[in-house]
Amino acid sequence: MFVIVEGVILYLSVVSNIEPSLVKYLICLVMSYFSNIVLVKIPLKYVGLRCLYIISVATFYLLVVLRSLDSFLILVKNTLVTFLLTRWMASKYMPFVNFFLIMGNLAIHNIYNYFYPPTMKFDTTAIHMILVIKLTSFGWSYFDGTSAKPESLSVYKRSKAVKKHPSLLQFMAYTFFYPTLLTGPSIDYIEFDDWLTGNIFKDYPTSNLAYVPHNWKLSLKKLIKGLVFLLLAGISKTVISEDKLNSKKAFLDRSFIYKIHYLYLLGFAFRLKYYSAWTTAEGACISSGIAYNYYDKDSHSIVWDRMSNIDIWTFEAAQSSYVSIKSWNIKTNNWLKNYVYLRLCNDNEKPTFTATLITFAVSAFWHGINPCYYLTFLTGALYQNCGQYYRKYTRPVFLLGDRVTPSKYKWIYDFIGFYMVKLLFGYLMQPFILLDFSKALEVWSKVGYFGHICVVITYLLFKGPLSTSFKHKCLDHHPVAVSNRKQLNSDSHKLKTLPKIQIELGMKLGSQSQIYFGIPQKYIYEWTEILDEWDIFVNDYSEWKFQNGLELEEDNLVAAFFTFIEQFAESTSPIDPEFINRKKISFNVYSPSSSQNIIDLGID
Incomplete structure (x- = not known):
């Protein structure tokens, strides 16, 4: 019996151009579909x-x-x-x-x-x-x-x-x-x-559930899709493979542009066998019933995505390293996040970049001790950290004021992100594919360590000696900052008219009111300079409140401040004794006369 099984495995390996170990895995996965026929018939x-x-x-x-x-x-x-x-x-x-x-x-x-x-x-x-x-x-x-x-x-x-x-x-x-x-x-x-x-099926619309719900139609679709991915993996090896990285004609004598695109295609071909294994396994889980997530009352159907381990379309169309990593090997990422990353601190603490590095190191250690794993996963940690900078400082430039709605130029950001992520991940995966340290470094050198050069440039932009100026320029183009500047420009006219209002008020009150808001008169005429300083402050404050999530509070404060100014401007005319005697907030008014008086301006 053992000889027959081995013979079948070797034959399928030769025919499909797939290594024998992968063929063994596939045979077991396919057998799981048949095994589940009996499993789901055993009463709960x-x-x-x-x-x-x-x-x-x-x-x-x-x-x-x-x-x-x-x-x-x-x-x-x-x-x-x-x-x-x-x-x-x-x-x-x-x-x-x-x-x-x-x-x-x-x-x-x-x-x-x-x-x-x-x-x-x-x-x-x-x-x-x-x-x-x-x-x-x-x-x-x-x-x-x-x-x-x-x-x-x-x-x-x-x-x-x-x-x-x-x-x-x-x-x-x-x-x-x-x-x-x-x-x-x-x-x-x-x-x-x-x-x-059977507790997982508690929302299933039946009063007496005796057997495990399952979906053969959907599971067979997953099986067919998995076999197609396996077939494509076998075909792709005849067109593009790691063996051709040593060929002058296929890779070495080609241009830089050709090489980085070749690495992307090589990475895609390498991923096909993972797509095959995970898709086939998901189908087996669906036919066993364990992929049951919940019953959708609106569509009167079951959602079977509990055991989904890869979102192929999201990964291949990702515009950031964060989305790529999140949609790849989902269950393993959940383990790394919830049982490694978040266990490095208390629930009320925010994990640090050190926690990210440790998590990527654990991921590499989980795969093995081959140094190529560490090249890939630690570089991946740098990718993800760099992506956070771009998402924080450059992405909002292409959004409207609500930080959600795309502007008409958002497609530029999306395209650049998509294109760069494909090329960078093609570069990133080479050590994982080759599993040979010297060969991996050699391949990276053939493309000028372009992935790590991008990391260095990013850190220079956002952490280098000129990073403050660069980040300020990014923040200046954020829609909220642009909107604030427009609002300030329109409201600065109101601020600049305040001295005129005060002068009119002083003419009616006499010589007593040659001081305004408790500030000596000579400083009032420097108001324009104050406004210039205010513009500088707003730019710095915009960055600070963006980092601390205070956009809403800041907007409310600005609105309240200018509402106060408008109400005050309206209340200054006409002047009558009741207005002067109204007791709300008192301001000192310095007078050049022999006796200085304190006048209640009646301002709230």
Whole structure:
């Protein structure tokens, strides 16, 4: 039987031009569709039977199809470690200990594979990586669920908290869940448990749900799409591949423009196999029912996107590095965000750039110890940080005053962002594709380290010696700043007319009012200079209030100030004793006469 399975795998590998390990993964994913036919027919009330079935199918994949006893032992060993640790270690350090134990085990595995690469033996790294996500997230979720102060937890932590420790059978079914065993996507334990017990379907419009809802039509569409991506991945290798990076005709003797576009196409061809694996796995999750998200009462249909791990269109059409990273390997990004990035600080604290660097380093370490991973992911951290500067300072220039509605020139920003992200990510992915440090640096050198040059230029613009001037120029062109300047220009006329109003008031009040608003008269005639200084202040204040989110408060203050001025101007004519004696706010009026008087101007 083993010989027959191996023969089929080798034949499919030769025909499809895809490496044997990927063919093995695909066979298991396709088999998951057939396995789910039985799974969804097991009634929801038989929880233990469903768990045993899941573990049995996964064991068949590992020992018969993949012929990998190592994978099976890794699953059993790590599952028991986390199960026992979370069950018996009642300490605030438990999730940290669990994290380092599981990641440490993966590190040992990666170090061994780096120095002794697997040849004919099946590489268990991907299975180990998915398991790390499941077990480390469970450690944090169980810690949150047993927290003495659940009200102090964030909304996300409360939604994923595990309040009751599962049985060993249910926990093993979680780690052995076969549709996500090999390629992911990972899922939090609370979601798996809700699916296992049927609680996830509580909004489904039926009073007696006996079996798991599923959607064969949609899952088969995902399967077909996954096979198409796999076919395109095989075809693309005959047209564009990393092997041609050493060819003078195909790459080395070409122009700079050609090379950076070639790297983008190479990255796209490389991503196709990931699209295939994740799309096929999502279809398997849909046919098992675990992809159920909620029932849409308006359309009377189920939304099946709980297990979506890639938004292909959003990634390929992204106009920023942030959107690209967010739409790629979504479940892994959620793990990095919620169980690494946000765990580096308290809930009420804002994570720092250091947290970003650590998170990208963990992501690289999770993939392995090959230095190429660190080249890619740490450069990716720089990309994301640079993108924040452009989004903060340049993007608002192309928006209207509400900071949402695009201006007529927004397409220019979008096009430049789209085009640069494609080229920069093509450059970024080369170490990840080649997995050879010297070759990766050589390829980067052939394009003049253009991605890192862009990073350096960005930091010089926004953090360099002239950064303050450059950021001020960007802020000056923000729609809010432009609108404020127009408002100030129109209202400055009102301010400049104040001395005239005061002079008329002084003529009627006599020699007493040769002082205005408590300011000696000689300073009143310097009002124009004050307005010039005011314009400079407004520009600086615009930057400060933009950074601190005070746009609304500032607008309200300006409106209130000029409303006050208008009301005062109206109240100064005509002058009568009642107006003079009105007691609201008093201002000192200095008079050159022998006796200085204090006049109540009746101003609110």
